[in-house]
Amino acid sequence: MPKLLLYVCKMTIADRAEEINEQRIGVEVFGRAPNYDPAVDGIVRSHATRLRQRLEIYFNGEGIHEPLRIEIPRGGYVPRFYPVGREANQVADVPVRADKSVETPTAELPLPRLPDPAPAPDRWFHWKWLKPFLVGLSLAAVAMAVEHHLRHDAAIASASSHSGIKQTEIERRFWGTVFPNDGRTLIVPGDSGLVLYETSTGQEVTLSDYIGGGYRDPNHIKAVAPAATQAVVLNLAGRRYTSIVDLDMSTELSHLPQWNSERAATVFARDLRPSDASASNLILIGSKEANPWVSLLEPSINFVLVSDKKWGFRFLNRHPQNGELQEYVPQEESGGIGAPAVYGDVVYLPNPSGRGMILVLGGLWMSGTQSAGNFVLDSARFSDWLKSIARPDGSIPPFELLISTKSLESSATDSTIIAKRVYSK
Structure with a gap:
């Protein structure tokens, strides 16, 4: 939001308001590819909605x-x-036009708005206003920081007493x-549309291609499965789908007593930016095929x-220890319920940026990912594991x-830890 606010204000002050539109903001502020589709990726609209609310709250409160x-x-x-003050009924004489990328206002809260003043007969907006404008932005940032600190402390206390979730000390x-x-x-749920794209094309999408959106370029597709068409594949790649397992897991994580909406958020994998990923603790849900x-x-x-030709994927054990297999492949079991054995993985490692930790909850198929989430959210089992290490x-x-x-x-039933690694560094 600060980047968005500064960008549109600087462009307007520089008499370049005609150049402000959703497509350009997506590219310049949020790092989207030049050919991204705002109708599919609504990151600009969602941030603009929140920014309007914050501005109205601030100027009707601390910034009055x-x-x-x-x-x-x-x-x-x-x-x-x-x-x-005395000029409060005058509006800045800056270029304002209707944006062709009109937003859908349905998600906005009915907050009070400032009245629309009548246009000023004389131009009053000169560079003399730049200094107080920037001072106002600075004061707004300080006020929001103080407000955040107070709300954060209150949220932690409230969550601990009202979440209803009992946790052990560890x-x-x-x-x-x-x-x-x-x-x-x-919290970053997986992109199910990406999995459908990779399945239909037989191509793995790298993280750099995913961030840049290059995989959605028609020229990037080398082949398409007989049952699909290029148009359908590209449409799937642009959709915002995630699995019900990822959705349930995100919901449960957001109900933990430590969750604080001022410090945590759920972000669709395609909306995550490298700058945010390197500066945050991350909970990545799904395997790299769904979550690059x-x-x-x-x-x-x-x-x-x-990759595995028969099952689609398998787990490779890079450094097998005594009693471990080099590969873990799904196994059909006869008798009982006849359900195949699949695998999930829980990874807890430092963020490569050196700032914070990354928790990965993934696995083979949705049931593998579900087993990973079930384990860390099972108080008794997870506490025993944490105490042991x-x-x-x-x-x-x-x-x-x-x-x-x-x-x-496609649902996980009983599960067992079959291999583990604990790192001293």
Whole structure:
């Protein structure tokens, strides 16, 4: 939001308001590819909605005495500036036009709005207003930081007493590291549309292609499965689909006592930016085929998901230890419920940027991913595991777990830890 606010204000002050539109903001502010489709990717609209709400709350509250007010009218992204005091009924004479990328206002809250003043007969907006304008922005940032700190403390206290989730001391310690008081945490569900794209084309999408959106270029597709067409594949790649398993897991994680909406958020995999990924704690749901961000940790991971001609994928054990297999492939079991054994993995390693930790909950098929999520959210089992690896000072070292589970109608049933790694560094 700060980047968006500064961008549209600078463009307007520089008399370039005609160039402000959703497509350009997506490219310049959010790092989208030049050919991205705003109708599919609504990151600009969602941030603009939140920014309007924050501006209105600020200028009707802590910022009521600011020398200059800022409003971004609905239906566009060009800001309007209003002086406070004797000129309060005059509007800045800056170019304002209707944006062709009109937003859908249905998601906006009915917050009070400033009245629309009549146009000023004389131009009053000169560079003399630039200094108080920037001062206003600075004061707004300070006020929001103070407000955030107070709301954060209140949210933590409220969550601990009202979440209804009972945790052991070691669980609180672990989740307190994943959702730190002085950092930011992003939950990133997988992109099911990407999986459909990769299945239909036989091509794996790298993280760099995913971030840049190059895989959605028709020229990038080398082949398409007989049952599909290029148009259908590209349409699937552009959709915002995620699995019900990822959705359920994200919901449960957001109900943990340590969750604080001022410090944590759920972000669709395609909306995550490298700058946010490197500066945050991450919870990545799904394998790298659904969530390419998992590849950030792949050089350090021992249990790696690789392609398999029969089952689609299998787990490769890079450094087998006594009693372990080099490969873990789904196994059909006779008798009983006849469900195949599949695998999930829980990975807890430092963010390669050196800032925070990354928790990966993935696996073979949805049932494998579900087994990973079920394990960390099972208080008794997860507490026992954490106690078994805790350091003398009580801190939790980085680790990997490979879990075997039974897949019944794509749902995980009973599960068992079959391999593990605990790292001293």
